[in-house]
Amino acid sequence: MIDPKIIKENQGLVKEMLANRSMDFPLDVLINADKQRRDLIVELQRVKHQKNTLSKEISARKKKNENASTIIHEMGKIGTEIKRLEEESKSNEELFSKHIRSLPNFFHETVPLGKDENDNKITREYNGKQNFLKKPTEGIEKSGILQMKNHIDLANGLGLIDLERAGKISGSRFYFLKNEMVKLSMALSNFAIDYLIKEGYTVVQPPFMIRRDAMEGAVILSDFEETIYKIENEDLYMIGTSEHPLASMHMNEILNGKNLPVRYGGISTCFRKEAGAHGKDMKGLFRVHQFEKVEQFVFCKPEDSWKEHERLLQITEKFYEILEIPFRTIILCSGDLGKVSAKTYDIEGWFPAQNTYREICSCSNCTDYQARSLRIRYRDNPNDETTLVHTLNSTLVAIQRTLVAILENYQTSNGTIIVPEALKKYMGDTDEIGK
RNA sequence: GCGGGGGUCGCCUAGCCUGGUAGGGCGUGGGAUUGCUAAUCCCAUGUUCGCAAGAACUCGUGGGUUCGAAUCCCACUCCCCGCGCCA
Numbered sequence: 191m192i193d194p195k196i197i198k199e200n201q202g203l204v205k206e207m208l209a210n211r212s213m214d215f216p217l218d219v220l221i222n223a224d225k226q227r228r229d230l231i232v233e234l235q236r237v238k239h240q241k242n243t244l245s246k247e248i249s250a251r252k253k254k255n256e257n258a259s260t261i262i263h264e265m266g267k268i269g270t271e272i273k274r275l276e277e278e279s280k281s282n283e284e285l286f287s288k289h290i291r292s293l294p295n296f297f298h299e300t301v302p303l304g305k306d307e308n309d310n311k312i313t314r315e316y317n318g319k320q321n322f323l324k325k326p327t328e329g330i331e332k333s334g335i336l337q338m339k340n341h342i343d344l345a346n347g348l349g350l351i352d353l354e355r356a357g358k359i360s361g362s363r364f365y366f367l368k369n370e371m372v373k374l375s376m377a378l379s380n381f382a383i384d385y386l387i388k389e390g391y392t393v394v395q396p397p398f399m400i401r402r403d404a405m406e407g408a409v410i411l412s413d414f415e416e417t418i419y420k421i422e423n424e425d426l427y428m429i430g431t432s433e434h435p436l437a438s439m440h441m442n443e444i445l446n447g448k449n450l451p452v453r454y455g456g457i458s459t460c461f462r463k464e465a466g467a468h469g470k471d472m473k474g475l476f477r478v479h480q481f482e483k484v485e486q487f488v489f490c491k492p493e494d495s496w497k498e499h500e501r502l503l504q505i506t507e508k509f510y511e512i513l514e515i516p517f518r519t520i521i522l523c524s525g526d527l528g529k530v531s532a533k534t535y536d537i538e539g540w541f542p543a544q545n546t547y548r549e550i551c552s553c554s555n556c557t558d559y560q561a562r563s564l565r566i567r568y569r570d571n572p573n574d575e576t577t578l579v580h581t582l583n584s585t586l587v588a589i590q591r592t593l594v595a596i597l598e599n600y601q602t603s604n605g606t607i608i609v610p611e612a613l614k615k616y617m618g619d620t621d622e623i624g625k
Numbered sequence: 626g627c628g629g630g631g632g633u634c635g636c637c638u639a640g641c642c643u644g645g646u647a648g649g650g651c652g653u654g655g656g657a658u659u660g661c662u663a664a665u666c667c668c669a670u671g672u673u674c675g676c677a678a679g680a681a682c683u684c685g686u687g688g689g690u691u692c693g694a695a696u697c698c699c700a701c702u703c704c705c706c707g708c709g710c711c712a
Binding site (some may be wrong): 197228231233234235236238239241242244246248249250252253258259261263264265268269319401425444571574593 | 635638645646653673674675680681682691692693701702
């Protein structure tokens, strides 16, 4: 969350930010709740002070063996008053906390202002070698336009997936991977992990389920309903990405500033309801309830976070250059930016069968937004004052989505799939699937 | 899963049985004093609200009992030891 003090001190700034994010937000409700919250604190403190004073008096009298029954009677009344104020305070706190936690992060000055995704700016394009792009255009011809096979037809043709049976036992947006697809998926994971180790990351396999308090710090409230699965009768939630456990990993800790930045490479299965995406990408592996992902997560000092952000992007872009998957990098405009993020780059891979770029990576600087809810601070020396760290995250590779990109970009006119050069050593003898 | 032990204001620790302002040590910061490579003493040392004076909170977390809870009761949680189960 953002610093609650800002509600009292600079409402104009918040108002402006909300407008630039094209967000409808009940700011008045929040401002009132904040005012009420502080009034209640003062009132409650006043009554508690009375209580403490009388309590001391009782103690003093008892020691001297004097009668304290009138004061004890008085205390009873104060007790009810405290109870009443506490209840009022609790419901006010709930209202305040709900709204303050939904308030999005302030964004960086380099974020272009804009209304929605149409105002995002392209910062880079990479076209790969396009060796394989040319071949499939010799492929299937349909109404005079040369068409490529989509990943579902390709994978079905080669016996690499079974979507029907997955639907039978689990419903839509699930899949069985089979044969070389399993190997390819693991090859991609292994390659990604080796790549991050080479870049100096600490690789981590986190818990796939975490408690509510840990999840709440990493995630914005509305995401609970739309994306996060809950385990029935347990205080456990399925992670939507390893970003969640990686962020909360250091919750309530004071990190040693000398160890920063800390760079983690998380690998996990990710679980998402996709409740807000009805009808979108219903077929295939592109948008699914369960997928693997290798994620980068950085804790750093505030003064380093923008440098770290560029570094994350550069490392991620290089990964797709090595895989020779065409992509473009865009910077999200203020209206399209995620609530937690102060600045986000998306990398969009080229999906030739859809004849379009689609998001495959998202690279964000969340500044102190997550760190504040999770209380993650640092200091250089044991008795220094503590400062909130900045957190950043970036997809390195979302395995299933990238498998789709590989299938489509590396397909041949024979319906086979060339294995990307960088993955060959992880694929044993297979250098072309279906040959 | 069962049994036992534990979690105290940065770190260590007393207090819990027997309810009445959370005490000491270490570390750190500031100050004082003394002619010795240093010692000794004093003050401060978390969070929140408040312009401030000040006040409230803080003994793993949340409830309960009580005029009053670190202390008594209940639930949860984490750590340690033993047993059980298990890829």
